[in-house]
Amino acid sequence: MPATQDPIREQLVAARRNQILDAAAKVFAEKGFHRATTKEIAQVAGVSEGTIYNYFANKGDLVIGIITRLAKFDQLDSEFAQAFQSDARGLLTAIFRDRTGRIEQNMEMVRAVLPEILISPELRERFYQQFVLPIAEFIEKNVQARVEMGYLEAANVPLTVRAVQGMFVGLLILRVLGDKPLQAGWDDMPEVVMALIFDGLRPRDGE
Amino acid sequence: MPATQDPIREQLVAARRNQILDAAAKVFAEKGFHRATTKEIAQVAGVSEGTIYNYFANKGDLVIGIITRLAKFDQLDSEFAQAFQSDARGLLTAIFRDRTGRIEQNMEMVRAVLPEILISPELRERFYQQFVLPIAEFIEKNVQARVEMGYLEAANVPLTVRAVQGMFVGLLILRVLGDKPLQAGWDDMPEVVMALIFDGLRPRDGE
Amino acid sequence: MPATQDPIREQLVAARRNQILDAAAKVFAEKGFHRATTKEIAQVAGVSEGTIYNYFANKGDLVIGIITRLAKFDQLDSEFAQAFQSDARGLLTAIFRDRTGRIEQNMEMVRAVLPEILISPELRERFYQQFVLPIAEFIEKNVQARVEMGYLEAANVPLTVRAVQGMFVGLLILRVLGDKPLQAGWDDMPEVVMALIFDGLRPRDGE
């Protein structure tokens, strides 16, 4: 891992790192972590195998690099801040669309890397801290505020938020597993999900 | 893969297969599929490596064997039939407790084997058909009936059911990822989940 | 290898040995020695793997057994004795037809077992002593007699006989290698060969 002060060199280094990570992500997505070979990653990246090891200590660090980089792009951005102002339903719909869209783009890669994440405590923690927890806390804060304002009702906000977040996660998993109804009706899911979350299944008498 | 008509021998074969699958499940759970070696599985099973191959064609078949065996224990049993009669909330709570309890017991193994499932189309299909789809359809039928009776309200039953099922799945994933609130409050989850599903977050005026 | 005095038992033993050798020959012929498994030989023979080892010390002994048994069937029989009386050309034609016919029947097996024969000095010697040398000597004696009678001309009878015998062997090899002209014209070979051997290529003036 080259270290330098020269800003130009730094940029080159960063570019080369990204070039390698892009290739790694692609190959991991296709083959899964273990079946992906450094040779193929090098080929896809257009560099030699040796070069990879000039930028990453080992194959596992590529996964860390990918996740870390994903996180950088993945800040809860201003869009959300605005959504915060809007109604809860709009907020959640925004999050749902944003998250699932984003994750879908990286779905192949997440799927390929998930094994390593699930097995390695270090990666698990890192993944959780960077991707799961921030969203949970963001939603939590938001929902809590609305509950206090009487706009929403929830006995246990943190757990309720987990249930909602879990629903998003689970729906993605079910899609990956090839569930037909889900794949066919994916565009309708936001409405279905919001109806479920906000209105519940029990009929509302006077409405 | 011995095949025989002799019932005694059949039992021996089944016992040996289970002995090996137990070991495989254990080692997979610890190491993950790829890092688990046949040598270690053999050691844990107390047999030789060769013996494994007398019962399974290859390492991958151990995964299939594990999943298949899980499925056998995992029939939607009479408990559910009764639940069918009960109220919807009771039904779902029963399913939730049953499923998550069951899966938790095999959580380590699911975690270890999930990667292979996600990557291998064959395993994915098999897993989906045996574990996901039956439950989805069971719930779907049930919910549909109640909707028609006016006890529940849902615009799109199949998708709504997926959302519910996805919530279960996702909650397990979040737990595996080490979410603290979830681990701490797991016992309260059924109530939280049911409140969310049936009542929704939006306050009900007259109640 | 069971040893017994009981003649009935002896017959059973011999029968079982042959049963196994037949299977071994078949499988060796298909797969070659190394790729043939004792398991498959046992299956083809309709016995268990263990039984093979009650009759033969190891896999290699099956080859020895096959060769030895071939030799038993392969005595220069009375047919030849008669041929001895006939003219030289007729004799050789008879031998050619007989040998090549016989060998062709076992060609697959010879091909499969040849590797082992060529590599193992013991098998090589055995094969040579039982199959090659007797014929060479038989022809040698015969040709020698005719040379002395002035019917044939050959400066070095033993070597000449080897050349002739070599021709037979070589033609079989070329056939096995798939030579088209040879396969197409195989039925004409005896005449071609005899013309070559007896008349040579050089034109005979006065004829």
Add this chain to the structure above:
Amino acid sequence: MPATQDPIREQLVAARRNQILDAAAKVFAEKGFHRATTKEIAQVAGVSEGTIYNYFANKGDLVIGIITRLAKFDQLDSEFAQAFQSDARGLLTAIFRDRTGRIEQNMEMVRAVLPEILISPELRERFYQQFVLPIAEFIEKNVQARVEMGYLEAANVPLTVRAVQGMFVGLLILRVLGDKPLQAGWDDMPEVVMALIFDGLRPRDGE
């Protein structure tokens, strides 16, 4: 299998390939194909096992490589072209000495590799096309020409040529099998063979 345009690198690659093929030939010759281990080949070649697989896809390709390389050294060279001008007897003697000399040098290896050749259709075809057929056709053309000029007599030239070629092949086999007269009188074989081929065994009256 490195591929490159750089001529220096190409030479290195060729050298390394030869180094490995030499070792493989040696070990195959000693042990036969199946009993030869990649480990021993690597040791003899002075490289690691892994390096072998940088140059050859698998063990079988070593055999192909050996055969192919033999074929390269084995072009029908100018020597033959000259022989073509000479008398038929001289031509054949030249071929005989050349071929048998050449093959003898590689005899051990041919012996080791022959099994694989006989069993593998691919290798068989390749071997036949590269070693057997060209010679057969070369001799055929030559003999045909002489027959037409009246210098030789043969009813069926292609088959007669096969008989002659077969004789060469067969004599080598008999030698490998350890035939004593052949080993003792090998130096006299060309004359014996030529006498047989050109004059035949039948006495020529007027000579």
Add this chain to the structure above:
DNA sequence: AATGAATGAGTCTTCATTCAT
């Protein structure tokens, strides 16, 4: 005498990693 499940040494092959150029 027959069985066939168990054995485990042995092999080919892969691939992350190193390092001389």
Add this chain to the structure above:
DNA sequence: CATGAATGAAGACTCATTCAT
């Protein structure tokens, strides 16, 4: 910094042989 040939440890899988039943 880049290269990519060399490395060799590691692992899945095979199969001849044994032996308890």
